[in-house]
Amino acid sequence: MDYQAVLARIAEDVAPQVGSGRPAEYIPALAAVDPHRFGMAIADVDGKVYGIGDWQRPFSAQSITKVFALALALAQGGDSLWDRVGREPSGNPFNSLVQLEHENGIPRNPFINAGALVVTDRLQTLTGDASSELLEFLRQESANPELAFDAEVAESESAHGDRNAALAHFMASYGNITNPVPTLLDHYFWQCAIEMSCADLALAARFLARHGLRADDSRLLTRSEAKQVNAVMLTCGTYDAAGEFAYRVGLPGKSGVGGGIVAVVPGRCTLGVWSPGLDERGNSVAGVAALERFTTLTGLSVF
Numbered sequence: 254m255d256y257q258a259v260l261a262r263i264a265e266d267v268a269p270q271v272g273s274g275r276p277a278e279y280i281p282a283l284a285a286v287d288p289h290r291f292g293m294a295i296a297d298v299d300g301k302v303y304g305i306g307d308w309q310r311p312f313s314a315q316s317i318t319k320v321f322a323l324a325l326a327l328a329q330g331g332d333s334l335w336d337r338v339g340r341e342p343s344g345n346p347f348n349s350l351v352q353l354e355h356e357n358g359i360p361r362n363p364f365i366n367a368g369a370l371v372v373t374d375r376l377q378t379l380t381g382d383a384s385s386e387l388l389e390f391l392r393q394e395s396a397n398p399e400l401a402f403d404a405e406v407a408e409s410e411s412a413h414g415d416r417n418a419a420l421a422h423f424m425a426s427y428g429n430i431t432n433p434v435p436t437l438l439d440h441y442f443w444q445c446a447i448e449m450s451c452a453d454l455a456l457a458a459r460f461l462a463r464h465g466l467r468a469d470d471s472r473l474l475t476r477s478e479a480k481q482v483n484a485v486m487l488t489c490g491t492y493d494a495a496g497e498f499a500y501r502v503g504l505p506g507k508s509g510v511g512g513g514i515v516a517v518v519p520g521r522c523t524l525g526v527w528s529p530g531l532d533e534r535g536n537s538v539a540g541v542a543a544l545e546r547f548t549t550l551t552g553l554s555v556f
């Protein structure tokens with residue numbers, strides 16, 4: 254497959270959509286990003302990377318980090334995590350509170366904010382320093398020791414973090430958060446504020462295309478766990494647009510409000526795409542369009 258030619262074609266096809274949508278505004282540091290950026294990278298299972306546009310430019314990974322946190326929490330702590338977080342699409346916005354009261358403080362899935370807070374809480378208990386552990390893992394998988402937190406974004410999130418604080422306190426009232434809420438929120442905000450490029454993301458997600466094997470060929474997840482994480486990405490990775498994303502793209506994918514999306518073709522390759530303009534559900538407009546073009550042009554999808 255000539256991935257470079259495919260990327261060139263995709264960039265041309267989605268150019269009219271780059272700049273549509275709006276960057277996230279509820280985190281002021283993200284609102285300042287130029288909405289006309291677009292980058293895309295593909296990493297094949299052997300680690301060769303192809304890219305177009307702003308594919309090497311770091312941006313705020315945001316909710317995409319939820320996938321990596323989940324993988325680490327499962328790898329280090331095992332299946333008991335699923336007693337505290339479900340695996341069903343929520344059909345609600347990523348930062349919604351409404352289901353938690355009816356469902357006893359157990360979030361629907363690990364990719365909405367409530368679920369991700371539970372996962373980070375678990376990782377914090379397992380490691381004592383969840384956000385640093387995650388950053389180190391991402392540095393190793395992307396072979397990029399320069400990966401770093403963006404302190405301005407972390408502080409901006411913290412200053413405007415009432416919603417996430419509410420989610421965490423509410424779950425704590427059900428006994429589903431075990432660390433002090435301020436500590437948990439700190440790690441969650443720093444986790445979201447990791448900066449990565451499309452290339453970093455595609456490389457870091459390769460264990461999901463390699464049935465659980467890390468970049469150094471050691472095993473992070475069992476084959477079955479890798480399949481399970483991909484399945485949850487497909488059904489829950491783009492919040493209340495997961496059905497539409499599966500319909501249009503046909504790949505497990507995880508988005509973030511920084512405008513990035515990571516997607517996986519199991520056994521073949523991983524993709525990182527970035528364009529900051531978001532639709533009303535918080536997914537990158539040009540990013541989703543680019544992934545749709547990818548699966549249409551190449552025929553590579555899980556279906």
Ligand SMILES: NC(=O)CC[C@H](N)C(=O)O
Pocket residue numbers: 314315316317347348366410417445508509510511535
């Ligand atoms: N969808 C997202 O990327 C949300 C992440 C963001 N840091 C938040 O907690 O609100």
